[in-house]
Amino acid sequence: MASVRAASRLLSKRTLFKSKAISTQYPVVDHEFDAVVVGAGGAGLRAAFGLSEAGFNTACVTKLFPTRSHTVAAQGGINAALGNMEEDDWRWHFYDTVKGSDWLGDQDAIHYMTEQAPAAVVELENFGMPFSRTEDGKIYQRAFGGQSLKYGKGGQAHRCCCVADRTGHSLLHTLYGRSLRYDTSYFVEYFALDLLMENGECKGVIALCMEDGSIHRFRANNTVIATGGYGRTYFSCTSAHTSTGDGNAMVTRAGLPCQDLEFVQFHPTGIYGAGCLITEGCRGEGGILINSEGERFMERYAPNAKDLASRDVVSRSMTIEIREGRGVGPDKDHVYLQLHHLPPQQLAARLPGISETAMIFAGVDVTKEPIPVLPTVHYNMGGIPTNYKGQVITHENGKDKVVPGLYACGEAASASVHGANRLGANSLLDLVVFGRACALTIAEEHKPGEKLSPLKPNAGEESVSNLDKLRYANGSLRTSEIRLNMQKTMQAHAAVFRTGAVLKEGCNKMDAIYTTLEDIKTFDRGIVWNTDLVETLELQNLMLNAVQTIHSAEQRKESRGAHAREDFKDRIDEYDYSKPLQGQEKKTFDQHWRKHTLSYVDPKSGKVTLEYRPVIDNSLDEQDCAHVPPAIRSY
Amino acid sequence: MSLWRWGVSMRRHCASSGSAANALRRGDWRALSGPAKDKEPLKKPNTPRGRFDQTEKADDVLQKFPDDINPVTKEKGGPRGPEPTRYGDWERKGRCVDF
Numbered sequence: 001m002a003s004v005r006a007a008s009r010l011l012s013k014r015t016l017f018k019s020k021a022i023s024t025q026y027p028v029v030d031h032e033f034d035a036v037v038v039g040a041g042g043a044g045l046r047a048a049f050g051l052s053e054a055g056f057n058t059a060c061v062t063k064l065f066p067t068r069s070h071t072v073a074a075q076g077g078i079n080a081a082l083g084n085m086e087e088d089d090w091r092w093h094f095y096d097t098v099k100g101s102d103w104l105g106d107q108d109a110i111h112y113m114t115e116q117a118p119a120a121v122v123e124l125e126n127f128g129m130p131f132s133r134t135e136d137g138k139i140y141q142r143a144f145g146g147q148s149l150k151y152g153k154g155g156q157a158h159r160c161c162c163v164a165d166r167t168g169h170s171l172l173h174t175l176y177g178r179s180l181r182y183d184t185s186y187f188v189e190y191f192a193l194d195l196l197m198e199n200g201e202c203k204g205v206i207a208l209c210m211e212d213g214s215i216h217r218f219r220a221n222n223t224v225i226a227t228g229g230y231g232r233t234y235f236s237c238t239s240a241h242t243s244t245g246d247g248n249a250m251v252t253r254a255g256l257p258c259q260d261l262e263f264v265q266f267h268p269t270g271i272y273g274a275g276c277l278i279t280e281g282c283r284g285e286g287g288i289l290i291n292s293e294g295e296r297f298m299e300r301y302a303p304n305a306k307d308l309a310s311r312d313v314v315s316r317s318m319t320i321e322i323r324e325g326r327g328v329g330p331d332k333d334h335v336y337l338q339l340h341h342l343p344p345q346q347l348a349a350r351l352p353g354i355s356e357t358a359m360i361f362a363g364v365d366v367t368k369e370p371i372p373v374l375p376t377v378h379y380n381m382g383g384i385p386t387n388y389k390g391q392v393i394t395h396e397n398g399k400d401k402v403v404p405g406l407y408a409c410g411e412a413a414s415a416s417v418h419g420a421n422r423l424g425a426n427s428l429l430d431l432v433v434f435g436r437a438c439a440l441t442i443a444e445e446h447k448p449g450e451k452l453s454p455l456k457p458n459a460g461e462e463s464v465s466n467l468d469k470l471r472y473a474n475g476s477l478r479t480s481e482i483r484l485n486m487q488k489t490m491q492a493h494a495a496v497f498r499t500g501a502v503l504k505e506g507c508n509k510m511d512a513i514y515t516t517l518e519d520i521k522t523f524d525r526g527i528v529w530n531t532d533l534v535e536t537l538e539l540q541n542l543m544l545n546a547v548q549t550i551h552s553a554e555q556r557k558e559s560r561g562a563h564a565r566e567d568f569k570d571r572i573d574e575y576d577y578s579k580p581l582q583g584q585e586k587k588t589f590d591q592h593w594r595k596h597t598l599s600y601v602d603p604k605s606g607k608v609t610l611e612y613r614p615v616i617d618n619s620l621d622e623q624d625c626a627h628v629p630p631a632i633r634s635y
Numbered sequence: 636m637s638l639w640r641w642g643v644s645m646r647r648h649c650a651s652s653g654s655a656a657n658a659l660r661r662g663d664w665r666a667l668s669g670p671a672k673d674k675e676p677l678k679k680p681n682t683p684r685g686r687f688d689q690t691e692k693a694d695d696v697l698q699k700f701p702d703d704i705n706p707v708t709k710e711k712g713g714p715r716g717p718e719p720t721r722y723g724d725w726e727r728k729g730r731c732v733d734f
Contacts (some may be wrong), residue, residue: 074734076725132713140710144720165714165727168734267733279731281722352716353696353728360687361730378733424725424733 026464026527027214033059033185034448035222036205038192038247041069042168042431043410044226045175050439051222052182055448059218061187061207063242063534066176070228070240071431074168077160078124078432079145079425080117084138085158088149090114091625093159095151097426101419102561102571103594103630104260106616109388109415111625113426113433120432121161129174131161145424146635160425171428190216191534192246194463195223195406196455197254202405203453205250206460208467210534213527215467217460219452221405222442224390225251226435229380229411232538233546235333235484235491237377238267238275242538247412249541251384252548256394256403257598257611259414260382261545262553263562265422266496268314270376272334274361278354278373283307285350287339289318290370291326297335312496312564315375319497322374329372333491336370375496379422381562382549383414385598385613388620390415390438395598395613407442409434416596420561470536471527475519479536482520485513486539486546494550499566503554510550514543514606543606548599551608558593571632578632589614594630696728 033056037048040062048060062069081090094114098105125131125139132140144160163170189210196204196217204219230245231237248258269278269289283289288296288307301317302309309317318335327333339347339354344367347354358366385393390413392406409415410431417430493506517540524532558572559565572593575584589595595612602609619627697716704711708718714727724731 073732075719075727075732076734130712133711135709135711140708140713142718142720144725160720162714164712165719165725267731269731277731277733279722279726279729280724281726281731282729284722350717351726351729355729356696357729427734 025468028464029214029216031059031216031218032452033057033218033220034446034450035059035224035442036061036218036220037224037226038062038205038250039069039226039228039410039412040064040066040176040186040188041226041228041410042071042171042175042428043412043435044069044224045172045179046432046435047224047226047407047409047438048184049175049179049182050436051224051442052179052184054439054443056222056442056446057185057448059185059187059220060179061190061192061205061218063189063191063210063246065188066179066186067172069172070243071172071428072169073238073240074171074428075165076428077142077144077162077167077425078117078121078171078428079147079159079423080121080141080161080429081114081159082118082121082139082141082161084134085141086149088157088159090117092149092151092154092157093117093147094619094625095628096147096157097417097423098419098628099152099631099633100146100421100423100426101417102421102633103419103573103628104263104416104560104596104615105419106388106416107619107627108616110417111619111621112388112437113415113417113429115620115625116433116436117429120429120436124171124174124432127174127178129170130163132164145426147423167428171432187216187218191537192227192250193467193537194460195250195254196459198455198459200403201453202254202403203455203459206463208534208537210529213530215460215464219455221446221450221452223406224438224442225384225392225406225408225412226410227412229383230542230545231377231380233486233490233542233549234264234377234495235487236270236272236275236374238270238277239378244538244542245380245412245545246538246541247408248383248548249544251392251406251408252544252601253603255600256392256406257385257600258383258545258548259385259596259598259613260416260420260552261380261549261599262556262597263381263418263420264377264494264549265379265381265562266311266315266375267378268311268318268375269337269373270378271361272329272372272374275376276357276361277376277378278337278357278371279351280311281351282337282339282354283314285347286342287337288341289314289373290336290338291321292328292332293326295326297321297326315496316564316566318373318375319495323492323497333488334372334374337373338370339366340368340370374491377495379427380411381414381416381418381420381422382552382597383412384408385596386413386415386434388415388437389441390434391441395611400613407438409438414596420563466540467533467537470520470522470540471525471530471533473520473522473536475521477516477519478521479532479539482513482516483535483539483542485516486510486543489513490546490550494546494553496564497566498553498564500554500557503550506550507554510547511606514547517543544601544603547606547608548601552597552599552610555610556593556597560593573630575630577630 227247231239
């Protein structure tokens with residue numbers, strides 16, 4: 001076995017196959033591995049070294065250096081029912097997550113994640129992650145993210161474990177350091193272009209080396225996608241400029257569906273331009289939101305709670321004000337958060353550091369001027385549909401069917417544990433649990449050193465011809481212009497405020513913007529470190545995600561979790577759970593909306609097709625942990 | 636002759652023990668004092684100071700707890716400053732990070 005591993009490593013590192021079949025202009029290098037992981041954030045790194053630990057010859061293809069992935073920005077913590085602060089049970093965590101997802105989450109995946117959570121956190125701690133401790137030396141847990149005890153009846157639960165205020169940073173560095181113990185081959189700054197699919201099976205990935213412009217084909221029996229979310233489809237988002245949904249787009253171009261893309265989590269007060277979020281504590285301490293007329297508009301929308309209304313009410317009110325023309329700024333597209341009417345000493349005592357934040361990110365002196373804010377995207381619940389083991393699935397003839405050779409984990413995947421709404425501190429848990437799950441599933445079903453199935457010699461040539469076309473594109477619109485059009489349209493039409501007419505108008509505009517991709521103009525004709533080309537490829541990926549998001553939102557005629565519509569304010573389930581079930585007739589599958597959306601796009605025309613798939617309601621072991629029957633969600 | 640041999644063997648013994656002795660043998664006077672404690676101090680870089688460059692007392696808005704133990708909750712190694720989850724989201728320096 002060791003000699004097979006050594007031999008295949010030799011093959012991948014030393015042999016250069018100049019493949020004449022697919023391109024004469026671009027040097028193509030072929031590599032052979034047992035497994036390829038695309039993306040090196042929290043989930044990608046955990047999958048990569050889990051596979052290396054199991055003995056697989058693994059490659060990790062990433063467009064960023066691993067410690068620069070967006071996981072590093074997570075400051076909060078990881079939820080786990082360790083029971084260090086009070087008596088706790090993972091079944092209560094299971095209940096909280098199912099309720100938080102508004103019963104759109106797959107209960108078997110949630111069962112898996114919450115049951116594995118304590119083991120996952122202890123494993124991270126054994127890897128060296130410096131969690132904060134109690135006096136006895138156990139991991140300190142705090143209350144965060146809607147967690148309760150005894151199935152919602154026992155009060156607030158303390159489950160969130162953190163590392164000072166840099167949990168994501170610490171997680172990423174711990175996982176990267178640990179992965180260097182094993183011999184994972186890192187291909188850093190390689191932009192993955194497409195999946196190599198043949199007969200519905202995934203046989204690897206084709207990528208562009210940004211450093212020298214060569215094309216690399218990674219052949220492997222197992223491909224894991226962990227490329228993160230797609231916040232950059234919106235004008236205002238907290239995600240990095242690199243969160244462009246590359247994995248979702250690769251899967252779409254391969255003819256496979258993406259799931260639940262219309263569920264996008266917003267936060268009401270993100271700084272205009274920068275995208276950083278201002279805490280709700282500002283409003284809690286007396287800050288008010290004002291429009292262009294200087295009016296405290298929240299009094300009209302929520303007369304009792306005013307600025308302290310719940311997040312979705314505040315976001316929707318802000319959006320309505322902007323739509324009705326009372327926004328501020330040259331484009332009238334945001335509102336102001338005013339804090340200068342509060343005494344400066346009180347502000348500094350209760351919210352230390354806010355003046356620094358406002359000066360750095362908004363350029364305002366918080367004691368004199370208001371901060372420009374607007375609702376901002378910060379998480380995508382949807383993504384590539386998988387089962388609880390991490391295998392990518394598609395839906396055929398009413399059943400879920402596994403796509404051989406393809407796995408997904410992290411924010412890119414939709415397992416689906418977050419359903420219609422994600423609870424705080426569950427996403428870091430999702431990364432490590434499902435990253436590990438992908439590695440375990442691959443280790444169970446395959447052996448290291450397995451023979452690779454044959455691949456056509458010209459596999460990947462469409463990706464290379466697309467690359468070539470974009471490199472020499474000479475239309476009339478720049479990449480940045482098309483991207484801004486898309487972002488502004490999505491922010492105006494597919495943001496927090498959703499009604500039929502607004503969404504329909506948005507769908508038409510997005511379809512038109514999709515066709516303008518044909519008219520794109522790039523300037524850099526080189527091949528070495530061509531960022532213009534890479535940004536254009538990312539724009540193609542973003543565009544695929546955006547059209548699916550807005551079309552799925554337009555079709556879903558109900559309000560559930562993060563998807564809230566003004567014209568359909570209620571949740572439409574198979575029974576009306578606000579009344580007793582006795583005597584109610586169960587609605588058929590196409591009459592209710594407690595189902596996952598599966599969206600397909602034809603990349604040439606941009607036409608979106610939607611199908612639906614039922615939610616998995618049974619847990620992995622009904623004896624051990626009974627599933628939670630749907631009910632009305634109220635906190 | 637025996638004295639010379641003794642000297643040689645002593646030197647060989649010294650050669651394997653202690654870098655100061657080696658330094659003396661080589662005539663490298665600077666290394667005699669051990670690690671670079673009293674070489675000339677490193678020059679400070681001459682880069683221009685930006686508007687937001689931190690001064691030496693960086694991050695003094697959020698004070699470090701004594702011994703890094705929060706006096707109220709007795710948490711060791713936790714976040715500095717007031718409790719981040721006090722407003723229902725994770726807040727630090729006015730910024731909210733909801734992960």
